[in-house]
Amino acid sequence: MRSITKLNIQYAHRFYNFKGEAQYLHGHTGKFIIEVEDTVNMGVNMVFPCNEIKKTVWNLIQNFDHALILRHDDPILPAILEVYEKQGIRNGAPTNTMKGPAFKTELATAYPECRLVVTKETMTVEGMIKIVYDLLKEKLNIVKITFNSGDNTASQEFKTERSMDRCPMCGIAMGKDGVCPKCGYRKP
Numbered sequence: 001m002r003s004i005t006k007l008n009i010q011y012a013h014r015f016y017n018f019k020g021e022a023q024y025l026h027g028h029t030g031k032f033i034i035e036v037e038d039t040v041n042m043g044v045n046m047v048f049p050c051n052e053i054k055k056t057v058w059n060l061i062q063n064f065d066h067a068l069i070l071r072h073d074d075p076i077l078p079a080i081l082e083v084y085e086k087q088g089i090r091n092g093a094p095t096n097t098m099k100g101p102a103f104k105t106e107l108a109t110a111y112p113e114c115r116l117v118v119t120k121e122t123m124t125v126e127g128m129i130k131i132v133y134d135l136l137k138e139k140l141n142i143v144k145i146t147f148n149s150g151d152n153t154a155s156q157e158f159k160t161e162r163s164m165d166r167c168p169m170c171g172i173a174m175g176k177d178g179v180c181p182k183c184g185y186r187k188p
């Protein structure tokens with residue numbers, strides 16, 4: 001069965017060199033639907049607690065929220081950084097508290113201190129799904145991601161064969177030592 005969780009982000013981007021309006025800097029509300037598949041954990045009668053899926057996903061995607069997402073070769077990037085530098089917010093600001101751990105994958109690098117994500121490819125809805133799946137595939141049994149932004153939506157299905165060992169008391173993934181990291185349940 002599947003547990004399905006929804007999350008939103010607010011972001012700005014542009015399609016560098018795209019022959020259309022999207023080459024101008026603009027913003028969106030981006031809506032994720034994350035589908036996780038596994039057996040039903042009989043102890044709690046759920047696949048995975050939605051608040052735990054949300055926590056795991058948000059930990060990484062909060063770096064895209066109120067962020068500027070630009071392709072690595074976009075000339076607007078150094079210009080923006082120069083302004084942030086002059087303003088003294090390039091390396092952080094006291095009000096910039098919603099920061100996830102910085103990450104660097106083949107597809108994207110997050111700079112949470114200045115709310116910037118630099119991508120290898122243009123940040124389309126398809127591109128977002130590729131990046132997010134890559135960040136989360138080891139942490140959750142994701143079988144489908146849908147991402148909507150303005151009039152655009154993309155979705156992709158993924159295969160998973162593994163089943164995660166989950167706590168029968170609170171539903172989260174068991175630690176490698178056989179102890180639940182949340183409620184302390186120990187396997188008999």
Ligand SMILES: [Zn+2]
Binds near residue numbers: 022026
């Ligand atoms: Zn757009």
Ligand SMILES: [Zn+2]
Binds near residue numbers: 168182
């Ligand atoms: Zn537990």
